Amino acid sequence: MSETNGTASTAFRAAERLKLAEPWEVYGERSSRYEIHLNGREIELVRGPILVEGYGVRVFRPRDGGTGTGFQASTDFSEEGIRATAEDAEALTQYSSFPAKKIELPNGSTASAPSPEIRDPRLWDRPLETLQEYVDGLLRSFDGVPDAQPSFGSVRATLSETTLTNSAGLRANYPHTNVIFELAVKSTAGPEGRPPGEYWVNEIMRRLESHDLPDRVADWCRLARDARRAEPTPTGDLPVVLPASVLSGILPLGIGDRVTGAARLRDLAPQIGTVWGTDAVTLRDDGRVPWGISSSPVDDEGSPQRERTILDHGRVTGLLYDARHAGAFDTGSTGNAVRGGHFSFTEWRRFESAPGSATTTLVLAPGDGGSDAELIEAAGDGIWLQQLGWAIPDPVTGAFGGEIRIGYRIRGGKLAEPVRGGTLGGVVVAPEGQPSLLGSAVGFGSTAVLSEKLLSPTLLVRPLTVAGQG
Amino acid sequence: MADLRELEGELAATLRRLEPRTKFAEILAQAQSGEGVRIERKTTTMSREPRVRGAVIRAWAGTRWAEAATSRLDGASLHEAEAALEHALSTAASGGGPPGEPSTLRSESTDDASGSKRGLSSEEMLSFSRDVMRWATAVPGVSNAQAGVGWTDEERLYVNTAGARCYQMLHRVIGGCVPFAIENGRAENDYVYFGSLGSSELFNFMSEERVTQTAKSARELLSARAPPAGELSVVLDPSTSGTFAHESFGHGTEADQFVRDRSYLRPILGQTVGPATLTLVDEGSYPHGWGSIWFDDEGRASQRTVLVDRGRFVGALHDRETAATLHARPTGNARRSDFLSRLFVRMTNTYVEAGEWTFEELVKEVKDGVVLEHATSGIEDPQGGQMQLKVKRGQRIEHGQLTGPVRSMALSGKVLDFLQQIRGVSRQSDFEMTPGYCGKGHSDLLPVGSGGTFLLSTAVVGPA
Numbered sequence: 001m002s003e004t005n006g007t008a009s010t011a012f013r014a015a016e017r018l019k020l021a022e023p024w025e026v027y028g029e030r031s032s033r034y035e036i037h038l039n040g041r042e043i044e045l046v047r048g049p050i051l052v053e054g055y056g057v058r059v060f061r062p063r064d065g066g067t068g069t070g071f072q073a074s075t076d077f078s079e080e081g082i083r084a085t086a087e088d089a090e091a092l093t094q095y096s097s098f099p100a101k102k103i104e105l106p107n108g109s110t111a112s113a114p115s116p117e118i119r120d121p122r123l124w125d126r127p128l129e130t131l132q133e134y135v136d137g138l139l140r141s142f143d144g145v146p147d148a149q150p151s152f153g154s155v156r157a158t159l160s161e162t163t164l165t166n167s168a169g170l171r172a173n174y175p176h177t178n179v180i181f182e183l184a185v186k187s188t189a190g191p192e193g194r195p196p197g198e199y200w201v202n203e204i205m206r207r208l209e210s211h212d213l214p215d216r217v218a219d220w221c222r223l224a225r226d227a228r229r230a231e232p233t234p235t236g237d238l239p240v241v242l243p244a245s246v247l248s249g250i251l252p253l254g255i256g257d258r259v260t261g262a263a264r265l266r267d268l269a270p271q272i273g274t275v276w277g278t279d280a281v282t283l284r285d286d287g288r289v290p291w292g293i294s295s296s297p298v299d300d301e302g303s304p305q306r307e308r309t310i311l312d313h314g315r316v317t318g319l320l321y322d323a324r325h326a327g328a329f330d331t332g333s334t335g336n337a338v339r340g341g342h343f344s345f346t347e348w349r350r351f352e353s354a355p356g357s358a359t360t361t362l363v364l365a366p367g368d369g370g371s372d373a374e375l376i377e378a379a380g381d382g383i384w385l386q387q388l389g390w391a392i393p394d395p396v397t398g399a400f401g402g403e404i405r406i407g408y409r410i411r412g413g414k415l416a417e418p419v420r421g422g423t424l425g426g427v428v429v430a431p432e433g434q435p436s437l438l439g440s441a442v443g444f445g446s447t448a449v450l451s452e453k454l455l456s457p458t459l460l461v462r463p464l465t466v467a468g469q470g
Numbered sequence: 471m472a473d474l475r476e477l478e479g480e481l482a483a484t485l486r487r488l489e490p491r492t493k494f495a496e497i498l499a500q501a502q503s504g505e506g507v508r509i510e511r512k513t514t515t516m517s518r519e520p521r522v523r524g525a526v527i528r529a530w531a532g533t534r535w536a537e538a539a540t541s542r543l544d545g546a547s548l549h550e551a552e553a554a555l556e557h558a559l560s561t562a563a564s565g566g567g568p569p570g571e572p573s574t575l576r577s578e579s580t581d582d583a584s585g586s587k588r589g590l591s592s593e594e595m596l597s598f599s600r601d602v603m604r605w606a607t608a609v610p611g612v613s614n615a616q617a618g619v620g621w622t623d624e625e626r627l628y629v630n631t632a633g634a635r636c637y638q639m640l641h642r643v644i645g646g647c648v649p650f651a652i653e654n655g656r657a658e659n660d661y662v663y664f665g666s667l668g669s670s671e672l673f674n675f676m677s678e679e680r681v682t683q684t685a686k687s688a689r690e691l692l693s694a695r696a697p698p699a700g701e702l703s704v705v706l707d708p709s710t711s712g713t714f715a716h717e718s719f720g721h722g723t724e725a726d727q728f729v730r731d732r733s734y735l736r737p738i739l740g741q742t743v744g745p746a747t748l749t750l751v752d753e754g755s756y757p758h759g760w761g762s763i764w765f766d767d768e769g770r771a772s773q774r775t776v777l778v779d780r781g782r783f784v785g786a787l788h789d790r791e792t793a794a795t796l797h798a799r800p801t802g803n804a805r806r807s808d809f810l811s812r813l814f815v816r817m818t819n820t821y822v823e824a825g826e827w828t829f830e831e832l833v834k835e836v837k838d839g840v841v842l843e844h845a846t847s848g849i850e851d852p853q854g855g856q857m858q859l860k861v862k863r864g865q866r867i868e869h870g871q872l873t874g875p876v877r878s879m880a881l882s883g884k885v886l887d888f889l890q891q892i893r894g895v896s897r898q899s900d901f902e903m904t905p906g907y908c909g910k911g912h913s914d915l916l917p918v919g920s921g922g923t924f925l926l927s928t929a930v931v932g933p934a
Contacts, residue, residue: 037812039730042580043534049554050539050810051547054522074521075541081521088518095507095516095592151732153854154911182911184732186853198853202911225856235700242809265512266614268657328512349810352520389858390849391934394878396650396659401934403849403858403882421856423699423880423932431655467699467882467932 011163014055017082022167024106027300027339028055029351031160034127036135041142043135048128056351057073057085060103061093066328068093068101069324071354077446077448080431096399100327106302107168111411113304114228115297117290119175120207123157127260130208131155137210143194147189148221156180158210158348168300178347179205179292187224197228199406204347204452206291221387226418227406233422233468239382240424240464241375241410245460248451252435254393254428255283255358257308260336261325268396274316276429277438280367283311285320287335291314294360294453299356301337308334322357338361364456367444375460377413384415385424393428401425422468474499474627475637477543481525481629484548488529489631491559495529496630498767499543500809506620507595509603511613519622523586527551531558532565533749539810570790572632573769580639595619598673599703605678606649610683612650619645619672626767634769642760642917644905645676649685653690654779658691659716660684660862661844665905669758690875691863693922697879699932702733703839703867705832708902711922712862713845716820716908717857718885719777721850723785724815725792734855735783743783744889747825750778752787754802754818761818761918768804770826772818775801789815805913814910818821819903821921825895832894832926834870840931842863842881845904855885860934888927896924
């Protein structure tokens with residue numbers, strides 16, 4: 001990584017020149033991004049390096065019996081720029097208030113916190129070449145496919161070094177990689193008179209692996225063909241089978257928005273002991289999952305990552321805190337300080353945001369439901385959901401849902417014709433006895449799959465409301 | 471921080487160095503400042519826009535574009551970004567120039583901030599937010615709310631090797647309130663938002679009456695029915711009509727999708743797609759629009775582009791490259807999310823023009839249906855012609871009468887079927903422009919406006 005060679009010191013350099021009273025914290029990030037954009041099989045744009053180096057300064061001051069917090073971020077490393085950034089942070093404490101008498105910032109260093117695998121070494125050393133090889137492999141996998149080809153896509157890789165320091169003596173530093181891959185696969189196979197079918201691939205990951213591209217491309221082409229010949233979705237309350245790739249668009253926010261110190265402060269968090277799922281539901285948060293996009297040795301305040309149990313056999317057992325929200329409830333941080341805004345995952349430019357409390361990787365325990373085929377058989381007559389459009393839950397009600405981009409009818413315990421269009425929705429959690437995604441989950445696959453911020457088995461939920469023309 | 475115009479010398483020097491090695495190069499520099507406040511019952515957070523600025527260089531590399539960007543605007547950093555293009559440009563001189571004509575426009579524009587709240591003090595923002603919070607939580611059952619207001623000043627300076635030089639300052643103000651109602655372990659919310667360019671209308675829009683009405687709606691939703699599921703008549707409120715305009719013919723008419731042969735609309739350009747009452751427009755020059763711009767990021771002035779004219783599909787949105795490929799003219803829709811993001815053909819303010827009906831007349835037409843209110847999101851399917859719209863709440867319609875609120879839901883349908891079943895669009899007095907953010911693919915969010923009045927059609931809806 002030639003642009004960020006040597007030991008990253010972004011936060012340390014800024015902190016050395018800060019003239020601030022304690023307590024304070026500086027989060028730094030130095031990133032290079034490389035991108036290749038496709039128009040069909042042609043490369044239309046190569047970008048990079050796109051260089052960003054910046055830092056965010058946070059200070060805490062006693063105010064009205066609580067704490068005034070000030071935060072400002074900058075890419076300006078001049079004396080004047082650092083001074084102005086610190087002055088902004090200091091000034092903002094005068095207008096901010098938070099009900100924590102004391103905020104305990106972590107100390108120590110990353111030397112004592114082993115790093116999970118979050119850096120793709122090949123991508124780190126040869127970013128543009130690695131992207132180019134990936135794109136070459138991708139396009140080769142479409143060679144000879146007569147009825148399905150890419151129409152639009154991009155692969156964007158970010159190489160970052162994160163540094164943290166604070167007035168409690170913390171010094172943390174770790175490198176990581178992120179990749180966003182998008183591809184529209186278009187198929188013209190199948191019935192005449194219908195528009196082409198498209199399957200939209202959208203993946204966020206820590207590393208680029210091209211060895212399985214031929215198999216994956218074959219799958220995407222099949223889904224694009226099936227999108228073209230899909231039939232209307234039926235209407236009714238039906239058993240639905242949801243793989244981890246669909247659940248990852250629902251559970252992390254649907255659960256994450258409710259089990260944090262921030263939710264507790266809004267009176268939106270459940271009481272410990274509340275029943276949110278069946279006895280089979282055990283849910284943890286773990287910031288150390290190998291190759292997890294939210295994994296890191298320490299959280300975004302510098303607390304070591306760990307595993308925390310949220311639901312044990314369906315009952316709420318714990319909430320997630322960053323240092324500030326922990327201070328509001330006289331408890332300790334659980335290592336869940338996350339920067340990056342509402343969706344709690346941003347692949348870069350995290351230095352621009354102050355941390356809040358959020359989940360890292362949610363880990364849903366597998367069950368004894370067996371393989372996907374066994375769950376489909378158990379569903380009997382229902383829907384296999386392959387892709388749901390923007391199902392993101394409401395942060396207050398937990399209501400989720402969206403359009404079925406592609407799914408399959410399940411008939412007699414077997415996958416039947418593809419379906420498309422119509423909506424599917426429900427609520428993620430509900431009071432005991434009322435239908436919900438977790439409360440109505442009756443089948444848990446035996447293997448967990450990592451998909452973005454979720455490590456989960458496939459679930460059979462009986463029922464969810466499906467609305468369509470069929 | 472210094473005005474971007476003070477850095478023009480460095481940008482010009484960078485272009486001069488690039489000129490011998492490429493047929494065309496351009497630089498966009500960007501910076502912004504601003505402040506905002508958000509309060510809840512137990513917390514108050516004041517924030518300032520990050521002190522982040524930078525520039526992106528785009529140069530034609532013979533057969534394709536190459537780009538590099540930096541978050542530092544000093545001469546050495548620009549030189550480093552320029553050097554990063556060295557390899558890509560090594561073969562550029564031997565190829566032809568990029569498609570389309572470059573802009574040669576030289577102009578400066580800032581929005582009309584007269585009467586705006588530019589420079590609104592921290593105390594004024596806090597005071598206003600506290601008023602909003604007080605109005606919301608005065609409604610029984612509403613114990614908390616998020617109330618906030620903020621402003622940003624965004625500078626963009628565009629220069630290219632053809633001589634264009636466009637500087638713009640965009641002053642945006644946004645504010646809103648999300649009241650929470652909680653009862654017996656169930657929580658509900660609703661929202662009211664306003665955002666505009668260079669206008670103080672926010673403070674008129676976010677009135678006590680409107681905030682109170684939103685808080686009552688949040689409480690009402692606690693006991694609201696689940697929405698119906700299936701195909702039925704739908705009346706879209708102005709925010710949902712705007713989202714419909716954006717998702718249906720907005721994304722589908724971004725002409726880069728035409729060039730990729732990824733738009734179901736391309737083959738039907740010129741055909742009648744809906745009733746004569748339907749006109750859809752994208753307008754980057756819409757007065758005070760949240761998505762308005764003076765120039766796009768290829769240095770072309772924003773404009774009004776009619777997409778559907780009285781039911782006939784007549785236009786698309788272009789950058790220089792798509793315009794050249796499709797024998798059209800650029801429409802001022804080439805936009806970057808920021809200096810770190812690539813350029814795409816993007817919408818600005820997209821809206822359905824008003825019709826002749828009243829809301830009451832539209833409801834009377836419906837035997838079995840639902841009003842979709844307070845849009846929360848939408849997505850498009852430019853290839854397959856589907857769309858999804860999600861809303862926070864709605865009202866059931868039975869035998870031409872409104873019969874009570876229903877909870878959040880999603881609409882799904884084929885755009886062309888939906889258009890053909892439009893039976894009415896309501897009057898100008900119902901027109902609203904709603905602020906929002908639009909992505910293209912995974913990210914690249916930028917501000918867009920979506921507008922319309924009430925609109926009656928048929929679609930599939932279900933809980934969401």
